[in-house]
Amino acid sequence: MPRRGYHHGNLRAALVEAALDLIAERGPAGFTMAEAAKAAEVSPAAPYRHFENREALLVEIAVQGYDLFCDLMDFAWNEGRPSALSAFMAMGRAYLAFAAKHPAHYMAMFEAGLSVNATPELAAAAERANAVLTRTAAALAQHIPAERRPPPAMFAAHVWAMSHGVVELYARGSPGARAPFPAEELLESGIGIYLCGLGLIPVDR
Amino acid sequence: MPRRGYHHGNLRAALVEAALDLIAERGPAGFTMAEAAKAAEVSPAAPYRHFENREALLVEIAVQGYDLFCDLMDFAWNEGRPSALSAFMAMGRAYLAFAAKHPAHYMAMFEAGLSVNATPELAAAAERANAVLTRTAAALAQHIPAERRPPPAMFAAHVWAMSHGVVELYARGSPGARAPFPAEELLESGIGIYLCGLGLIPVDR
DNA sequence: TGTACATCAGTGAACGCGCGTTCACTGATGTAC
């Protein structure tokens, strides 16, 4: 993306890219507009042609993160094929892969302290992500006898909570990293046991 | 804790207290030495008589947090009485209560980006917390038939991950708060289902 | 009990720094005729 003289050409995207690098390296609080501008080889005032302020750039990253997240989750779910169960487990792996490959997006989404209502776009993106997870949970829940079936939103929340917990506590090269097991193994086994509890996986294995 | 003239009397504790308030209000990144000093009614240089630098104060808070956490968990566990299962569920509730009543401690422990190895004291405190959870998981796991019993460290990690996930995603007046269920209900039901999966709770309820 | 003195725990002023943001500006681009 070489500079073409006075005008940059695609500064907005370049700033997002630069911010992603900075956030991945130093966390959402450690990124500054000045450094993002510098990384994009542009004066410190230039970013304000594209983003109203610092938070707006952070919000943009979170929105992109939610969109990417939805895509990856949808892809992993693959409309419940070959089976709802195996597709669901694939989503779990995709969740960890997303957190690992897009740490800055993940941080902007969940650790930057942004209000989901910062902008309508962000609220919509977050809601879409929520809907994807709840929809798949509902599809899988159909295989549970009705009287033992939790509300899909609760089912989804349980799984999301465990996934997020694994990411935060054990997946990130979390400082001091005392992870007792690989994150993938931890999440797979944890969700496996949880699904046993719902009767979705036969008890003996 | 009134000021007794030139000397403060208990500045170290007052600074910790002030920092806790600031962190609870604005997060670990939002707290500053200058403001903590001001809140303690002391000049900006005074804190450096008690803490080498900003991080040292944060570490102190995290250490205190781990200690408090251990105490509360031990108390809730109550040596597994009246039953290992009910004591375990009590720990889950205590976990949420700790996060709710001591948000600044919780943040310093898990969200401040401190390395667990920042100091030997911190590493020891974190290890103690880990040990408490693993110990209770091991006690409860004794009631699982050996061939279905996961390693206690894994068992503990699953439950910790779900607890932490619930706190981060649904418990904190998390920005935009779209919690579909009360955090307590979410964690209780989630762990309940998980324990069903381990055969620790009869399936029909 | 009184005094000399070491130590402790504060003060206040200053430092260098980097931040977010604004401003008047200007070079480049693209459109109307």
Added chain:
DNA sequence: TGTACATCAGTGAACGCGCGTTCACTGATGTAC
């Protein structure tokens, strides 16, 4: 095709600010004799 001009997307300098931290200092405390 050529030219006038509006608009866009940069520049560079500056602002006010608050931060972490250091320094030489001094008032208060406590101990030895």
